[in-house]
Amino acid sequence: MTALPNYRPKQLSLGPLEREILQIIWELEEASVKDVHDRILADPDRELAYASVTTVLKRLTEKGWLSCDKRGRIFLWRPLVSQSQAQAIEAYEKLQGFLAVGNPDIVAAFADSLDTASVEQLKAIAQRIQAARRAREEQ
Known part of the structure; x- marks a missing residue:
């Protein structure tokens, strides 16, 4: 990651x-x-x-x-940044822009419209986030 x-x-x-x-x-x-x-x-x-x-x-x-x-x-x-770092920055900025909408109903409607593959991808992302947080806490 x-x-x-x-x-x-x-x-x-x-x-x-x-x-x-x-x-x-x-x-x-x-x-x-x-x-x-x-x-x-x-x-x-x-x-x-x-x-x-x-x-x-x-x-x-x-x-x-x-x-x-x-x-x-x-x-x-x-x-000054690698290609993968640039992709991470771009994804972060897009996510922040999406979340800046600030309306939970819009975010929920978007999440509800995701297909099964996207939901599985989000679950995998959530697992990686949890693993990264655990690793940080252990340091």
Whole structure:
């Protein structure tokens, strides 16, 4: 189970190109502008200026998704959260948004409409929550 990380990016919303480039950085673990640009241009149907990749990498850094280090004459970007941590943050934010509705009748109506597979999934989640809480108490 991926725990919710202590660190969170400053801005969670990402555009399609930002998401694509972040995915590339996660796959490469560390990348230069050229690495990312080459990966995108590996698709013969794609065109994207080198400068556009640089701009998006800088934006992702400003939003708190990436860090940038200079090694010699090359800038290298690394993710500040893993892909699984990002998924945990996204799920947490969505759940908080859903619960912020604050109307128990709406939440209950939603829960009542779930199919059997979803109910089983919720039961499994509840068991994991209980196990995680027990483990924390034992420490």
